[in-house]
Structures are given as structure tokens and as C-alpha cells.
Amino acid sequence: MRFPEGFLWGTATSAYQIEGAWNEDGKGPSIWDTFSHTPGRILNGDTGDIACDHYHRYREDVAIMKRLHLGAYRFSISWPRVLPAGKGAVNPAGLDFYDRLVDELCRQSILPVVTLFHWDLPQALEDDGGWANRETAKWFAHFAAIVARKLGDRVGLWITLNEPLAFVLAGYIFGIHAPGKQDPQVALQVSHHLNLGHANAVRALRETVRGARVGITHVSMPVYPASEREADLLAARRADGFVNRWFWEPSLTGRYPQEVWDELGPFAPRLEAGDEEALAAPIDFFGHNSYTRMVMRDEPSIPIVRAAQVRQEGRPHTDMDWEVYPQHLFDALTRLHRDYGPIDIYITENGAAYRDEVQDGRVHDEQRRLYLEAHLREAARAIAAGVPLRGYFCWSLLDNFEWNFGYSKRFGLVYVDYPTQTRIIKDSGLFFAEVATNHGLLADKQP
Numbered sequence: 001m002r003f004p005e006g007f008l009w010g011t012a013t014s015a016y017q018i019e020g021a022w023n024e025d026g027k028g029p030s031i032w033d034t035f036s037h038t039p040g041r042i043l044n045g046d047t048g049d050i051a052c053d054h055y056h057r058y059r060e061d062v063a064i065m066k067r068l069h070l071g072a073y074r075f076s077i078s079w080p081r082v083l084p085a086g087k088g089a090v091n092p093a094g095l096d097f098y099d100r101l102v103d104e105l106c107r108q109s110i111l112p113v114v115t116l117f118h119w120d121l122p123q124a125l126e127d128d129g130g131w132a133n134r135e136t137a138k139w140f141a142h143f144a145a146i147v148a149r150k151l152g153d154r155v156g157l158w159i160t161l162n163e164p165l166a167f168v169l170a171g172y173i174f175g176i177h178a179p180g181k182q183d184p185q186v187a188l189q190v191s192h193h194l195n196l197g198h199a200n201a202v203r204a205l206r207e208t209v210r211g212a213r214v215g216i217t218h219v220s221m222p223v224y225p226a227s228e229r230e231a232d233l234l235a236a237r238r239a240d241g242f243v244n245r246w247f248w249e250p251s252l253t254g255r256y257p258q259e260v261w262d263e264l265g266p267f268a269p270r271l272e273a274g275d276e277e278a279l280a281a282p283i284d285f286f287g288h289n290s291y292t293r294m295v296m297r298d299e300p301s302i303p304i305v306r307a308a309q310v311r312q313e314g315r316p317h318t319d320m321d322w323e324v325y326p327q328h329l330f331d332a333l334t335r336l337h338r339d340y341g342p343i344d345i346y347i348t349e350n351g352a353a354y355r356d357e358v359q360d361g362r363v364h365d366e367q368r369r370l371y372l373e374a375h376l377r378e379a380a381r382a383i384a385a386g387v388p389l390r391g392y393f394c395w396s397l398l399d400n401f402e403w404n405f406g407y408s409k410r411f412g413l414v415y416v417d418y419p420t421q422t423r424i425i426k427d428s429g430l431f432f433a434e435v436a437t438n439h440g441l442l443a444d445k446q447p
């Protein structure tokens with residue numbers, strides 16, 4: 001089973017999760033520095049202060065990508081490393097780091113794919129209200145233009161935001177991610193400002209880099225009803241409306257889905273004159289992140305969606321307790337293509353956390369290899385069904401800081417021994433290298 005010529009094979013990371021050097025060379029603090037330094041917020045008291053020390057070890061990590069025959073690398077830019085106060089003076093050393101990283105990638109013929117916002121907002125902007133302040137949508141475009149001026153001649157794909165849903169849900173409703181708030185009203189207003197920021201950044205990137213290919217990355221989990229009961233069918237529809245359509249449609253259609261807007265009732269965001277028009281900023285591709293599916297039942301006590309997830313007992317789960325359901329990928333990709341037309345799609349994240357052990361200098365992570373193989377088969381099936389899928393980025397290149405779980409969850413194709421920062425390519429990494437080399441799975445090798 002093969003993938004089309006020109007299909008991009010890559011891995012994905014994010015600045016706060018791998019770089020470390022949290023306060024080096026002029027970098028300003030981000031909300032994740034503040035959050036992880038707050039006792040009780042992160043498992044085991046872990047922080048991103050050092051992480052995978054990628055800020056110093058990036059050449060070694062790019063060499064590993066080359067060893068894995070990867071043609072692309074998705075990484076994010078730390079906004080406060082470039083603009084310590086989020087606006088105003090640029091930190092030359094911060095921009096220079098990304099300039100050197102991009103040069104190293106190009107030297108190894110690896111296409112740089114840049115995410116501009118992967119949740120690490122400058123603390124200085126948070127002190128002014130953060131994304132709850134609509135001015136942040138303006139400063140985001142300002143940041144985008146500065147980065148694009150420096151890197152635009154070599155970056156292949158620009159992703160404005162990573163997973164606005166996850167940022168809003170975890171950071172403003174559940175309060176388990178930075179900035180650690182629990183206010184649904186503010187959460188929905190933040191989602192609107194993120195959409196404005198995305199659209200402003202799309203315009204800024206197009207004005208700065210002629211021919212820029214610009215998109216956004218969303219979580220896109222297919223939602224299934226827990227039963228055929230009317231109440232569960234409606235619950236699944238409400239959940240799909242909030243989790244998927246509310247966040248996708250401003251960037252795909254330029255407006256909010258009316259059905260979801262009506263469901264939000266008093267939680268609906270306040271728009272200002274001109275906002276609807278400002279949201280319309282056509283994109284060149286859709287970045288799709290998914291790992292599993294959602295199975296939802298009616299649950300009136302849950303605010304806004306009035307739905308709750310039903311754990312699929314008896315089915316395999318990863319170390320994140322996410323059900324392994326490979327078909328979700330085919331269902332998600334074909335639905336996107338069916339409902340939103342021929343826009344190019346990149347899988348910008350897919351992968352699995354499992355408990356890994358080093359044995360004689362190797363990591364035999366067969367479960368992760370099986371997960372990847374099964375999901376790649378579904379991706380190939382989607383292409384065969386006509387989905388314009390243009391690339392697959394495995395989450396993640398390295399084991400890294402998994403947000404509130406700290407370093408307790410390992411997603412990497414490459415094992416990181418944190419005390420020594422030693423990297424060990426896992427068996428799944430060798431498998432992925434084979435897939436990238438052969439543009440697909442070799443003849444079905446029985447596991």
C-alpha cells in the first residue's frame with residue numbers, strides 16, 4: 001500500500017515541549033513558564049525549563065530526522081523568545097535561533113513547517129488580558145509578520161494556530177493548562193479572538209511572503225453516539241458542533257455555524273462591527289490532528305454541550321487512556337472532504353503514548369509501531385477514497401513535556417533519557433523511517 005509521490009513525511013513538536021532554555025538569550029516568560037512554575041499544576045512538579053534541551057541540541061535532532069529519512073519537520077516558534085514582551089522590541093538572539101534551525105533543516109533537505117502559536121503566549125500579554133483581550137489578535141499578526149520576514153524565504157507551510165479547541169477547553173474551561181482559568185463565558189470569547197488572530201495572521205503572512213502556503217491546525221475528532229437513542233444522537237451532534245464545527249468553520253467558511261451559535265445561548269461571544277468580515281481569510285490547507293474518537297451520551301449536567309464521553313471498555317487504549325480506533329482517521333478525513341470541499345489536508349499530528357523501556361540500548365515499542373501502521377492504512381484508505389491528503393506528521397519526534405502530565409508520557413519515535421539527554425531511536429522510529437523511504441508500507445509483514 002503506497003502513498004502518492006510528493007507526499008510529505010515528517011514529525012511534529014512544539015517549542016515549550018522540547019526547547020528548554022526557558023530564560024536564555026533574552027527570551028521572555030510565557031504563560032507556560034508561569035503555569036509550570038506554579039506548584040501543583042504539573043505532575044511531579046515537572047517544568048519545561050530544560051525539556052529536551054533542543055535549543056542547544058537542535059543540530060543533533062535535525063541529524064536524527066535525516067537518519068529517519070524525513071522530508072519535513074513541524075515545529076513551533078516561541079513568541080516570547082522572539083518578542084519577550086509579546087510586542088515592541090524584537091529579541092535578535094531569539095529570531096537567530098530559528099534562523100539557524102531553519103538553515104540546518106534546509107541543509108539536510110528537510111522542509112520547515114512552522115506553527116506560530118502552540119499555546120505559549122508571552123506572559124506580558126497575559127498580564128494585559130491575554131487572548132481574552134481582543135488586542136492580542138492584533139499583536140499575533142504583528143508577531144507573524146516579524147517571523148515571516150526572517151524565515152519566509154525557506155518555510156514551506158505556515159500554520160497559524162495549533163488546536164484552538166484544546167487551548168480553550170484545557171486553558172479556560174477545565175483549567176488544567178495555562179492560563180488555568182475555568183470560565184466558559186471567557187472561553188468562548190477567547191475562541192473568537194483566536195479566530196480573529198488567525199485571520200489577521202493569514203493576511204499578515206500573505207502580505208509578507210509572496211506565495212505563502214498558509215493553514216491552521218485543528219483537533220478533528222469524529223464523534224459517535226453512545227447508542228441509537230434520540231438523546232444520545234442529539235448529544236453527539238451537539239458535541240460535534242462545539243468540538244469540531246465551532247472551531248473549524250470560521251477558518252473554512254469564514255463564519256460561525258448558526259446551529260452551534262444558537263446552542264451556545266448566553267455563552268456566545270460578543271462580536272464587534274466588522275468581525276464577521278474579518279474572520280473570512282481563505283486558507284490553503286487544513287492541518288488535522290487526531291489520535292482517537294469521541295463516543296458521547298446525553299448528559300444534561302455538562303455545561304454548553306450537555307454530553308459526556310463514554311469509555312469503550314474492553315477496547316485497547318494508549319498510555320493517555322485514549323481508545324485505539326484507527327478507523328476514526330478515515331472517518332474524520334472523509335467527513336472533512338465531504339463537508340468542506342477539496343481543500344488540501346495534512347495530518348499534522350497522529351501518534352501514541354506508551355510506556356517505553358530501554359533494553360540493551362534499544363526500545364522495542366511494538367504497540368506504537370502497530371498503532372502507526374494501523375493509522376497509516378486508514379490514511380491510505382482515505383486517499384484512495386479521494387481525500388487530498390498531502391502529508392503525515394507523527395507526534396512526536398522526541399519524547400517531550402506532555403503539558404500537565406509532565407514527562408510521564410512518552411510519544412516520541414525517539415526515546416529521551418532526560419537526566420543525560422541521550423536520544424535512542426525506538427523501533428517505531430526505524431519503522432517510520434522505512435515508511436518514509438518507501439512512501440508506504442512494505443508488503444504486509446505479519447507483526
Ligand code: GCO
Nearest residue numbers: 014162163166289349395402
Ligand atoms: C495536542 C498538542 C500536542 C500534544 C499531543 C499529545 O494536540 O494536544 O498539539 O502538544 O502534546 O497532541 O497530547
